[in-house]
Amino acid sequence: MDKRISSPDDAIRQLKDGDTVLMGGFGLCGIPENLIAAVRRKGTKDLTIVSNNAGVDDFGIGLLLQNRQVKKMVSTYVGENKLFEQLVMSGELQVELNPQGTFAERIRAGGAGIPAFYTAAGSGTMVADGKETRDFNGRSYVMERAIRGDFAFIKAWKGDRWGNLLYRRTARNFNPMMATAADYVVAEVEEIVELGALLPDQIHTPGIYVDAILQGARYEKRIERRTTRKK
Numbered sequence: 001m002d003k004r005i006s007s008p009d010d011a012i013r014q015l016k017d018g019d020t021v022l023m024g025g026f027g028l029c030g031i032p033e034n035l036i037a038a039v040r041r042k043g044t045k046d047l048t049i050v051s052n053n054a055g056v057d058d059f060g061i062g063l064l065l066q067n068r069q070v071k072k073m074v075s076t077y078v079g080e081n082k083l084f085e086q087l088v089m090s091g092e093l094q095v096e097l098n099p100q101g102t103f104a105e106r107i108r109a110g111g112a113g114i115p116a117f118y119t120a121a122g123s124g125t126m127v128a129d130g131k132e133t134r135d136f137n138g139r140s141y142v143m144e145r146a147i148r149g150d151f152a153f154i155k156a157w158k159g160d161r162w163g164n165l166l167y168r169r170t171a172r173n174f175n176p177m178m179a180t181a182a183d184y185v186v187a188e189v190e191e192i193v194e195l196g197a198l199l200p201d202q203i204h205t206p207g208i209y210v211d212a213i214l215q216g217a218r219y220e221k222r223i224e225r226r227t228t229r230k231k
Contacts, residue, residue, distance in 0.1 A: 003163045004192065005212045008038035011186045015044050015151060018071075022107065022149040022178040023051040023061065027080070028223070030171030031060050032153040032188050034216040040064055046071040050147055052103070052174055053077045054084045059222055068092070074147065076100040099127065102144055104177065109146035111180025116145045152182035155216075156205070159189040160196075163210030164203045172204060179209045188216040 005011045025031030040063050047070050055062035064070050072094040078084050087093035099121040118141035132143040154175040157168035192215045
């Protein structure tokens with residue numbers, strides 16, 4: 001039951017070329033910084049990354065784009081990354097954009113064993129091109145397929161050696177649902193606490209979903225775009 005792993009490099013040892021990886025985070029908030037760095041060191045290629053966005057040019061998933069390790073991005077928003085735009089326009093990177101609610105539900109469905117669902121989001125737009133549509137109560141709905149990954153790399157605030165996790169505020173974002181929707185789930189946390197330190201009602205992700213846990217180091221926690229108020 002001790003799921004602790006000593007380093008992010010050990011945690012991704014089974015990652016191979018062509019795998020699909022779910023990566024938590026919203027902007028640069030709640031991203032698995034240490035695991036992303038380990039993937040860059042390992043040099044794994046042709047990855048499909050499922051993440052809300054692609055980081056920025058020199059941080060987060062942007063580091064993997066720099067290294068040309070990503071074949072396809074499944075995302076909702078990519079506007080903060082100029083390199084991402086360049087790679088897509090040149091044909092070096094495939095992109096599958098989703099309405100954000102659809103993105104979240106596709107992952108949730110993957111974790112719940114639901115292969116597909118219908119949503120009104122995107123009906124009548126290019127989002128629906130090539131997809132099955134049906135009318136319910138006089139309204140058109142688009143069928144969207146669930147998402148599952150070979151791996152999920154998630155970031156939490158605290159965890160114990162059983163893999164029980166607690167997230168901090170908005171850093172929770174997509175991490176909990178991604179923890180349910182992959183074959184192998186690695187959680188990096190800021191602090192590993194003793195068993196019993198996390199009260200049952202505080203636990204956001206039960207350890208049953210987590211295969212490995214590691215304590216990260218040197219978190220930068222960058223601000224994606226700093227905005228200040230003028231006096």
